[in-house]
Amino acid sequence: MAVLSVSVVSASHEVWTGEAKQVVARTVEGQIGILAGHEPLLAILASGEVRITLENGEKIVAQADGGFLSVEHNSVSIVAGAASLVG
Structure with missing residues (x-):
């Protein structure tokens, strides 16, 4: 099964990087x-949660304060003005 990178x-740091099977985010x-x-x-991106589901079913949640989301060749990049992991 193919995965997403x-x-x-x-703007100031990397919040999370890894492989996942699904990403759910809120756009404008x-x-x-x-x-x-x-x-x-x-x-x-609209301000809100970005939910990332890993291959093993574990969920990662980040709070993003606007920005943009790019998808290309099974690679998802989320760049936000401010973002942090929740929980």
Whole structure:
């Protein structure tokens, strides 16, 4: 099964990076779910949670304060003005 390479960064530091099977985030146009094989995408993030599901089912949650989300070749990059892990 193909996986996603995910990177969540803020303006000042890397928040989380690793492999996942799913990413769910809120854009200014609504919530979006990303799985392996997703079409290339560039979206503006709304403030809110970014939920990352790892291959083993574990969930990582980050709070992002706006920014953008980019998807290309099973790679998801989330760049936020401010972001931090929740929990």
